[in-house]
Amino acid sequence: MHIAEGFLPPAHALLWTAVAAPFVVHGAAAVVNQVRRHPESRLLLGAAGAFTFVLSAIKLPSLTGSSSHPTGVGLGAVLFRPPVMAFLGTLVLLFQALLLGHGGITTLGANTFSMAVVGPWVGYGFWLLTKKLSTSVGIFAAMAMADLATYCTTSAQLALAFPDGAGGFAGALIKFLSVFAITQIPLAVMEGLLGVVVFRVLTSVALPELTQLGVLRPTAREKADA
Template identity: 55%
Template structure:
Protein backbone atom coordinates (compact mmCIF):
# COMPACT_ATOMS: atom_id res chain seq x y z
CA UNK A 1 0.00 0.00 0.00
CA UNK A 2 2.70 2.47 0.97
CA UNK A 3 4.67 1.72 -2.21
CA UNK A 4 1.61 2.48 -4.34
CA UNK A 5 1.09 5.77 -2.55
CA UNK A 6 4.75 6.69 -2.99
CA UNK A 7 4.54 6.04 -6.73
CA UNK A 8 1.44 8.23 -6.98
CA UNK A 9 3.08 11.00 -4.93
CA UNK A 10 6.32 10.94 -6.91
CA UNK A 11 4.34 11.04 -10.16
CA UNK A 12 2.51 14.16 -9.03
CA UNK A 13 5.69 15.83 -7.79
CA UNK A 14 7.48 14.89 -11.00
CA UNK A 15 4.77 16.54 -13.08
CA UNK A 16 4.97 19.63 -10.91
CA UNK A 17 8.75 19.85 -11.30
CA UNK A 18 8.40 19.37 -15.05
CA UNK A 19 6.09 22.37 -15.14
CA UNK A 20 8.83 24.52 -13.61
CA UNK A 21 10.81 24.14 -16.82
CA UNK A 22 7.94 25.49 -18.94
CA UNK A 23 8.05 29.30 -19.18
CA UNK A 24 4.71 31.00 -18.61
CA UNK A 25 3.39 34.44 -17.86
CA UNK A 26 2.73 34.90 -14.16
CA UNK A 27 -0.88 36.09 -14.42
CA UNK A 28 -2.96 34.01 -12.00
CA UNK A 29 -5.75 33.83 -9.49
CA UNK A 30 -3.24 34.09 -6.65
CA UNK A 31 -2.94 37.77 -5.76
CA UNK A 32 0.51 38.74 -7.01
CA UNK A 33 3.39 40.10 -4.97
CA UNK A 34 2.99 43.75 -3.94
CA UNK A 35 -0.53 44.06 -5.40
CA UNK A 36 -2.39 44.49 -2.11
CA UNK A 37 -1.93 47.67 -0.04
CA UNK A 38 0.38 46.97 2.93
CA UNK A 39 -2.37 47.22 5.57
CA UNK A 40 -4.59 44.76 3.72
CA UNK A 41 -1.69 42.34 3.18
CA UNK A 42 -0.83 42.53 6.90
CA UNK A 43 -4.45 42.05 7.95
CA UNK A 44 -4.80 38.86 5.93
CA UNK A 45 -1.51 37.55 7.33
CA UNK A 46 -2.80 38.17 10.87
CA UNK A 47 -5.94 36.17 10.07
CA UNK A 48 -4.02 33.37 8.35
CA UNK A 49 -1.34 32.71 10.99
CA UNK A 50 -3.70 31.15 13.60
CA UNK A 51 -5.12 28.89 10.85
CA UNK A 52 -1.60 27.88 9.87
CA UNK A 53 -0.75 27.09 13.50
CA UNK A 54 -3.86 24.93 13.84
CA UNK A 55 -2.98 23.18 10.58
CA UNK A 56 0.46 22.29 11.95
CA UNK A 57 -1.15 20.90 15.13
CA UNK A 58 -3.56 18.76 13.07
CA UNK A 59 -0.74 17.59 10.81
CA UNK A 60 1.28 16.48 13.82
CA UNK A 61 -1.72 14.68 15.31
CA UNK A 62 -2.42 12.80 12.08
CA UNK A 63 1.19 11.66 11.72
CA UNK A 64 1.40 10.61 15.37
CA UNK A 65 -1.78 8.54 15.07
CA UNK A 66 -0.58 6.75 11.93
CA UNK A 67 2.87 7.39 10.45
CA UNK A 68 1.78 5.74 7.19
CA UNK A 69 -0.38 8.79 6.52
CA UNK A 70 2.76 10.78 5.63
CA UNK A 71 2.77 9.48 2.08
CA UNK A 72 -0.93 10.15 1.59
CA UNK A 73 -0.41 13.67 2.92
CA UNK A 74 2.41 14.11 0.41
CA UNK A 75 0.09 12.93 -2.36
CA UNK A 76 -2.52 15.49 -1.34
CA UNK A 77 0.14 18.22 -1.29
CA UNK A 78 1.38 17.22 -4.76
CA UNK A 79 -2.21 17.19 -6.04
CA UNK A 80 -2.75 20.75 -4.76
CA UNK A 81 0.56 21.93 -6.22
CA UNK A 82 0.02 20.49 -9.69
CA UNK A 83 -3.62 21.53 -10.09
CA UNK A 84 -3.19 25.04 -8.71
CA UNK A 85 -0.23 25.59 -11.05
CA UNK A 86 -2.33 24.85 -14.15
CA UNK A 87 -3.15 28.39 -15.26
CA UNK A 88 -5.98 28.87 -17.77
CA UNK A 89 -6.28 32.29 -19.50
CA UNK A 90 -9.23 34.35 -18.32
CA UNK A 91 -9.98 38.03 -18.99
CA UNK A 92 -8.36 41.35 -18.03
CA UNK A 93 -4.93 39.70 -17.94
CA UNK A 94 -5.88 37.24 -15.23
CA UNK A 95 -6.02 33.48 -15.16
CA UNK A 96 -8.21 30.80 -13.65
CA UNK A 97 -7.00 27.51 -12.26
CA UNK A 98 -8.23 24.59 -10.13
CA UNK A 99 -7.19 24.53 -6.49
CA UNK A 100 -6.89 20.80 -5.78
CA UNK A 101 -7.79 21.11 -2.10
CA UNK A 102 -10.91 18.92 -2.21
CA UNK A 103 -9.04 15.62 -1.94
CA UNK A 104 -7.15 16.66 1.21
CA UNK A 105 -10.34 18.05 2.75
CA UNK A 106 -12.13 14.73 2.27
CA UNK A 107 -9.26 12.57 3.54
CA UNK A 108 -8.01 14.69 6.46
CA UNK A 109 -10.48 17.49 7.10
CA UNK A 110 -9.99 21.22 6.43
CA UNK A 111 -7.53 21.95 9.26
CA UNK A 112 -4.50 20.30 7.70
CA UNK A 113 -5.15 21.98 4.34
CA UNK A 114 -3.97 25.30 5.78
CA UNK A 115 -0.48 23.84 6.16
CA UNK A 116 -0.46 22.02 2.82
CA UNK A 117 -1.78 25.12 1.08
CA UNK A 118 0.81 27.37 2.73
CA UNK A 119 3.63 25.09 1.55
CA UNK A 120 2.24 25.02 -1.99
CA UNK A 121 1.74 28.79 -2.08
CA UNK A 122 5.27 29.38 -0.78
CA UNK A 123 6.86 27.17 -3.43
CA UNK A 124 4.72 28.68 -6.20
CA UNK A 125 5.63 32.20 -5.11
CA UNK A 126 9.35 31.41 -5.00
CA UNK A 127 9.64 29.11 -8.01
CA UNK A 128 6.81 30.09 -10.37
CA UNK A 129 6.32 33.79 -9.57
CA UNK A 130 2.73 32.73 -8.93
CA UNK A 131 1.34 34.72 -6.02
CA UNK A 132 3.72 36.34 -3.58
CA UNK A 133 5.12 36.44 -0.05
CA UNK A 134 3.35 39.60 1.11
CA UNK A 135 0.07 38.32 -0.34
CA UNK A 136 0.51 34.74 0.90
CA UNK A 137 -1.76 35.46 3.86
CA UNK A 138 -4.59 36.60 1.59
CA UNK A 139 -4.06 33.73 -0.85
CA UNK A 140 -3.83 31.29 2.03
CA UNK A 141 -7.12 32.47 3.54
CA UNK A 142 -8.96 32.06 0.24
CA UNK A 143 -7.45 28.82 -1.10
CA UNK A 144 -6.25 27.02 2.04
CA UNK A 145 -8.76 28.06 4.70
CA UNK A 146 -12.15 29.42 3.62
CA UNK A 147 -12.42 27.40 0.40
CA UNK A 148 -11.59 24.09 2.15
CA UNK A 149 -13.95 24.84 5.06
CA UNK A 150 -16.80 25.48 2.62
CA UNK A 151 -15.99 22.27 0.75
CA UNK A 152 -15.86 20.32 4.01
CA UNK A 153 -19.27 21.58 5.12
CA UNK A 154 -20.77 20.56 1.78
CA UNK A 155 -19.06 17.14 2.05
CA UNK A 156 -20.49 16.52 5.51
CA UNK A 157 -23.95 17.71 4.49
CA UNK A 158 -23.91 15.55 1.36
CA UNK A 159 -22.88 12.43 3.30
CA UNK A 160 -25.47 13.03 6.02
CA UNK A 161 -28.09 13.47 3.31
CA UNK A 162 -27.30 9.99 2.01
CA UNK A 163 -25.80 11.07 -1.31
CA UNK A 164 -23.42 8.69 -3.05
CA UNK A 165 -19.75 9.18 -2.21
CA UNK A 166 -18.82 10.20 -5.76
CA UNK A 167 -21.50 12.91 -5.79
CA UNK A 168 -20.34 14.15 -2.37
CA UNK A 169 -16.70 14.25 -3.55
CA UNK A 170 -17.68 16.19 -6.67
CA UNK A 171 -19.70 18.76 -4.70
CA UNK A 172 -16.92 19.17 -2.13
CA UNK A 173 -14.17 19.81 -4.69
CA UNK A 174 -16.33 22.12 -6.82
CA UNK A 175 -17.51 24.15 -3.83
CA UNK A 176 -13.98 24.58 -2.44
CA UNK A 177 -12.83 25.81 -5.86
CA UNK A 178 -15.67 28.30 -6.37
CA UNK A 179 -15.49 29.60 -2.80
CA UNK A 180 -11.78 30.32 -3.27
CA UNK A 181 -12.57 32.65 -6.15
CA UNK A 182 -15.51 34.17 -4.31
CA UNK A 183 -13.23 35.10 -1.40
CA UNK A 184 -10.54 36.40 -3.75
CA UNK A 185 -13.15 38.67 -5.35
CA UNK A 186 -14.10 39.98 -1.91
CA UNK A 187 -10.45 40.57 -1.03
CA UNK A 188 -9.73 42.50 -4.21
CA UNK A 189 -13.00 44.44 -4.08
CA UNK A 190 -12.41 45.49 -0.47
CA UNK A 191 -8.85 46.63 -1.21
CA UNK A 192 -9.74 48.41 -4.47
CA UNK A 193 -13.28 49.82 -4.23
CA UNK A 194 -14.94 51.18 -7.35
CA UNK A 195 -15.03 55.02 -7.44
CA UNK A 196 -18.77 55.02 -8.22
CA UNK A 197 -20.22 51.83 -6.69
CA UNK A 198 -17.74 51.35 -3.86
CA UNK A 199 -16.40 48.05 -2.52
CA UNK A 200 -19.62 46.14 -3.26
CA UNK A 201 -19.52 47.19 -6.90
CA UNK A 202 -15.87 46.23 -7.23
CA UNK A 203 -16.54 42.82 -5.64
CA UNK A 204 -19.38 42.18 -8.10
CA UNK A 205 -17.13 43.09 -11.04
CA UNK A 206 -14.36 40.75 -9.89
CA UNK A 207 -16.88 37.94 -9.39
CA UNK A 208 -18.25 38.50 -12.87
CA UNK A 209 -14.76 38.34 -14.36
CA UNK A 210 -13.78 35.11 -12.62
CA UNK A 211 -17.12 33.34 -13.12
CA UNK A 212 -16.70 33.35 -16.90
CA UNK A 213 -13.94 30.76 -16.71
CA UNK A 214 -14.02 29.42 -13.16
CA UNK A 215 -17.35 27.59 -13.22
CA UNK A 216 -16.26 25.10 -15.94
CA UNK A 217 -12.86 24.80 -14.24
CA UNK A 218 -14.55 23.96 -10.92
CA UNK A 219 -16.71 21.33 -12.62
CA UNK A 220 -13.64 19.77 -14.25
CA UNK A 221 -11.80 19.77 -10.92
CA UNK A 222 -14.74 18.07 -9.25
CA UNK A 223 -14.76 15.31 -11.84
CA UNK A 224 -10.99 14.80 -11.59
CA UNK A 225 -11.16 14.61 -7.80
CA UNK A 226 -13.87 11.96 -8.09
CA UNK A 227 -11.59 9.89 -10.37
CA UNK A 228 -8.62 10.15 -7.98
CA UNK A 229 -10.75 9.36 -4.92
CA UNK A 230 -12.32 6.40 -6.72
CA UNK A 231 -8.91 4.98 -7.67
CA UNK A 232 -7.58 5.34 -4.12
CA UNK A 233 -10.67 3.59 -2.79
CA UNK A 234 -10.52 0.76 -5.34
CA UNK A 235 -6.86 0.15 -4.57
CA UNK A 236 -7.76 0.10 -0.87
CA UNK A 237 -5.33 2.92 -0.20
CA UNK A 238 -8.12 4.70 1.65
CA UNK A 239 -11.44 3.63 3.09
CA UNK A 240 -14.51 5.36 1.70
CA UNK A 241 -15.93 7.23 4.65
CA UNK A 242 -17.38 10.49 5.86
CA UNK A 243 -14.82 12.16 8.10
Protein backbone atom coordinates in the same frame (compact mmCIF):
# COMPACT_ATOMS: atom_id res chain seq x y z
CA MET B 1 -6.70 33.38 -8.46
CA HIS B 2 -3.28 33.88 -6.87
CA ILE B 3 -3.03 37.55 -5.92
CA ALA B 4 0.28 38.73 -7.37
CA GLU B 5 3.25 40.00 -5.39
CA GLY B 6 2.82 43.62 -4.31
CA PHE B 7 -0.73 43.85 -5.65
CA LEU B 8 -2.39 44.41 -2.27
CA PRO B 9 -1.83 47.57 -0.20
CA PRO B 10 0.58 46.85 2.70
CA ALA B 11 -2.13 47.24 5.35
CA HIS B 12 -4.33 44.68 3.61
CA ALA B 13 -1.44 42.28 3.15
CA LEU B 14 -0.61 42.47 6.86
CA LEU B 15 -4.25 42.08 7.85
CA TRP B 16 -4.76 38.89 5.83
CA THR B 17 -1.48 37.50 7.12
CA ALA B 18 -2.66 38.06 10.70
CA VAL B 19 -6.04 36.47 9.94
CA ALA B 20 -4.55 33.41 8.26
CA ALA B 21 -1.71 32.82 10.75
CA PRO B 22 -3.77 31.10 13.53
CA PHE B 23 -5.24 28.65 11.01
CA VAL B 24 -1.78 27.79 9.70
CA VAL B 25 -0.36 27.26 13.19
CA HIS B 26 -3.32 25.09 14.11
CA GLY B 27 -2.89 23.21 10.84
CA ALA B 28 0.78 22.51 11.55
CA ALA B 29 -0.19 20.98 14.89
CA ALA B 30 -2.89 18.94 13.12
CA VAL B 31 -0.33 17.57 10.66
CA VAL B 32 1.99 16.55 13.50
CA ASN B 33 -0.88 14.82 15.31
CA GLN B 34 -1.96 13.09 12.11
CA VAL B 35 1.50 11.67 11.50
CA ARG B 36 1.90 10.58 15.12
CA ARG B 37 -1.49 8.85 15.28
CA HIS B 38 -1.39 7.37 11.79
CA PRO B 39 2.21 7.18 10.52
CA GLU B 40 1.05 4.96 7.67
CA SER B 41 -0.89 7.93 6.24
CA ARG B 42 2.26 9.93 5.47
CA LEU B 43 2.32 8.79 1.84
CA LEU B 44 -1.30 9.79 1.33
CA LEU B 45 -0.63 13.08 3.11
CA GLY B 46 2.22 13.83 0.73
CA ALA B 47 0.05 12.85 -2.23
CA ALA B 48 -2.66 15.28 -1.11
CA GLY B 49 -0.12 18.10 -0.97
CA ALA B 50 1.35 17.18 -4.35
CA PHE B 51 -2.11 16.97 -5.91
CA THR B 52 -2.91 20.47 -4.65
CA PHE B 53 0.43 21.82 -5.89
CA VAL B 54 0.07 20.42 -9.40
CA LEU B 55 -3.60 21.24 -9.85
CA SER B 56 -3.38 24.80 -8.51
CA ALA B 57 -0.34 25.48 -10.70
CA ILE B 58 -2.47 25.10 -13.84
CA LYS B 59 -3.42 28.56 -15.09
CA LEU B 60 -6.18 29.38 -17.55
CA PRO B 61 -6.20 32.93 -18.98
CA SER B 62 -9.23 34.96 -17.94
CA LEU B 63 -10.46 38.42 -18.85
CA THR B 64 -8.32 41.56 -18.49
CA GLY B 65 -5.06 39.58 -18.52
CA SER B 66 -5.72 37.75 -15.24
CA SER B 67 -5.98 33.99 -14.86
CA SER B 68 -8.05 31.30 -13.16
CA HIS B 69 -6.91 27.94 -11.83
CA PRO B 70 -8.18 24.89 -9.97
CA THR B 71 -7.23 24.52 -6.31
CA GLY B 72 -7.26 20.82 -5.40
CA VAL B 73 -7.84 21.56 -1.71
CA GLY B 74 -11.27 19.93 -1.55
CA LEU B 75 -9.90 16.40 -1.83
CA GLY B 76 -7.32 16.93 0.90
CA ALA B 77 -10.00 18.43 3.16
CA VAL B 78 -12.12 15.29 2.77
CA LEU B 79 -9.18 12.98 3.44
CA PHE B 80 -7.53 14.82 6.35
CA ARG B 81 -9.97 17.57 7.45
CA PRO B 82 -9.57 21.34 6.78
CA PRO B 83 -6.94 22.18 9.45
CA VAL B 84 -4.42 19.89 7.79
CA MET B 85 -5.07 21.55 4.44
CA ALA B 86 -4.50 24.99 5.97
CA PHE B 87 -0.89 23.98 6.55
CA LEU B 88 -0.40 21.97 3.34
CA GLY B 89 -2.04 24.70 1.29
CA THR B 90 0.28 27.31 2.78
CA LEU B 91 3.32 25.23 1.85
CA VAL B 92 1.95 24.82 -1.67
CA LEU B 93 1.40 28.56 -2.06
CA LEU B 94 4.84 29.35 -0.63
CA PHE B 95 6.64 27.04 -3.05
CA GLN B 96 4.56 28.29 -5.96
CA ALA B 97 5.46 31.87 -5.11
CA LEU B 98 9.16 31.04 -4.82
CA LEU B 99 9.51 28.57 -7.69
CA LEU B 100 6.78 29.45 -10.19
CA GLY B 101 6.08 33.11 -9.57
CA HIS B 102 2.43 32.37 -8.79
CA GLY B 103 1.21 34.71 -6.09
CA GLY B 104 3.79 36.30 -3.84
CA ILE B 105 5.30 36.54 -0.38
CA THR B 106 3.55 39.76 0.62
CA THR B 107 0.22 38.34 -0.58
CA LEU B 108 0.82 34.88 0.91
CA GLY B 109 -1.53 35.57 3.83
CA ALA B 110 -4.39 36.61 1.56
CA ASN B 111 -3.87 33.68 -0.79
CA THR B 112 -3.60 31.30 2.14
CA PHE B 113 -6.84 32.52 3.65
CA SER B 114 -8.80 32.11 0.42
CA MET B 115 -7.33 28.84 -0.89
CA ALA B 116 -6.06 27.05 2.23
CA VAL B 117 -8.61 28.17 4.84
CA VAL B 118 -11.94 29.13 3.28
CA GLY B 119 -11.73 26.67 0.37
CA PRO B 120 -11.11 23.53 2.49
CA TRP B 121 -13.73 24.44 5.11
CA VAL B 122 -16.42 25.12 2.52
CA GLY B 123 -15.49 21.99 0.58
CA TYR B 124 -15.58 19.86 3.71
CA GLY B 125 -18.94 21.32 4.68
CA PHE B 126 -20.42 20.32 1.33
CA TRP B 127 -18.86 16.86 1.70
CA LEU B 128 -20.69 16.40 5.00
CA LEU B 129 -23.95 17.64 3.49
CA THR B 130 -23.88 15.55 0.31
CA LYS B 131 -21.92 12.36 1.01
CA LYS B 132 -25.10 10.56 2.11
CA LEU B 133 -26.40 10.90 -1.45
CA SER B 134 -23.31 9.06 -2.68
CA THR B 135 -19.57 9.25 -2.20
CA SER B 136 -19.11 10.51 -5.76
CA VAL B 137 -21.61 13.32 -5.25
CA GLY B 138 -19.86 14.26 -2.00
CA ILE B 139 -16.42 14.38 -3.61
CA PHE B 140 -17.71 16.38 -6.57
CA ALA B 141 -19.40 18.89 -4.28
CA ALA B 142 -16.33 19.20 -2.04
CA MET B 143 -13.96 19.82 -4.93
CA ALA B 144 -16.21 22.16 -6.92
CA MET B 145 -17.37 24.24 -3.98
CA ALA B 146 -13.87 24.56 -2.49
CA ASP B 147 -12.79 25.97 -5.85
CA LEU B 148 -15.71 28.42 -6.05
CA ALA B 149 -15.32 29.48 -2.41
CA THR B 150 -11.67 30.34 -3.08
CA TYR B 151 -12.67 32.36 -6.13
CA CYS B 152 -15.37 34.26 -4.24
CA THR B 153 -13.06 34.99 -1.29
CA THR B 154 -10.29 36.28 -3.52
CA SER B 155 -12.78 38.50 -5.33
CA ALA B 156 -13.92 39.91 -1.98
CA GLN B 157 -10.32 40.53 -0.93
CA LEU B 158 -9.66 42.46 -4.13
CA ALA B 159 -12.91 44.39 -3.78
CA LEU B 160 -11.96 45.44 -0.24
CA ALA B 161 -8.58 46.65 -1.47
CA PHE B 162 -9.87 48.35 -4.60
CA PRO B 163 -13.49 49.52 -4.09
CA ASP B 164 -15.31 50.87 -7.11
CA GLY B 165 -15.46 54.64 -7.39
CA ALA B 166 -19.22 54.62 -7.84
CA GLY B 167 -20.42 51.31 -6.42
CA GLY B 168 -17.93 50.93 -3.58
CA PHE B 169 -17.21 47.41 -2.28
CA ALA B 170 -20.36 45.88 -3.79
CA GLY B 171 -19.68 47.34 -7.21
CA ALA B 172 -16.07 46.18 -7.17
CA LEU B 173 -17.09 42.71 -5.95
CA ILE B 174 -19.50 42.27 -8.86
CA LYS B 175 -16.79 43.33 -11.29
CA PHE B 176 -14.16 40.96 -9.88
CA LEU B 177 -16.64 38.07 -9.73
CA SER B 178 -17.58 38.74 -13.34
CA VAL B 179 -13.95 38.79 -14.47
CA PHE B 180 -13.27 35.27 -13.20
CA ALA B 181 -16.70 33.65 -13.60
CA ILE B 182 -16.36 32.75 -17.29
CA THR B 183 -13.35 30.53 -16.61
CA GLN B 184 -13.70 29.69 -12.91
CA ILE B 185 -17.16 28.11 -12.98
CA PRO B 186 -16.29 25.59 -15.74
CA LEU B 187 -12.99 24.92 -13.94
CA ALA B 188 -14.86 24.14 -10.72
CA VAL B 189 -17.07 21.63 -12.55
CA MET B 190 -14.06 19.98 -14.19
CA GLU B 191 -12.22 19.91 -10.87
CA GLY B 192 -15.19 18.18 -9.26
CA LEU B 193 -15.26 15.53 -11.98
CA LEU B 194 -11.50 15.02 -11.71
CA GLY B 195 -11.86 14.61 -7.96
CA VAL B 196 -14.38 11.80 -8.44
CA VAL B 197 -11.97 9.96 -10.76
CA VAL B 198 -9.00 10.42 -8.42
CA PHE B 199 -11.00 9.29 -5.40
CA ARG B 200 -12.08 6.13 -7.20
CA VAL B 201 -8.44 5.38 -7.94
CA LEU B 202 -7.56 5.96 -4.29
CA THR B 203 -10.37 3.63 -3.25
CA SER B 204 -8.83 0.87 -5.34
CA VAL B 205 -5.27 1.32 -4.07
CA ALA B 206 -5.65 2.77 -0.55
CA LEU B 207 -8.94 1.45 0.79
CA PRO B 208 -7.54 0.51 4.25
CA GLU B 209 -6.10 3.99 4.71
CA LEU B 210 -9.34 5.68 3.65
CA THR B 211 -11.28 3.49 6.06
CA GLN B 212 -8.89 4.21 8.91
CA LEU B 213 -9.14 7.94 8.23
CA GLY B 214 -12.91 7.66 8.52
CA VAL B 215 -13.54 8.77 4.94
CA LEU B 216 -15.16 5.44 4.08
CA ARG B 217 -17.03 3.09 6.35
CA PRO B 218 -15.58 -0.40 6.91
CA THR B 219 -17.39 -3.18 5.12
CA ALA B 220 -19.16 -5.98 7.00
CA ARG B 221 -16.28 -8.32 6.23
CA GLU B 222 -13.71 -5.87 7.55
CA LYS B 223 -15.76 -5.47 10.73
CA ALA B 224 -15.90 -9.23 11.15
CA ASP B 225 -12.12 -9.56 10.62
CA ALA B 226 -11.53 -6.85 13.22
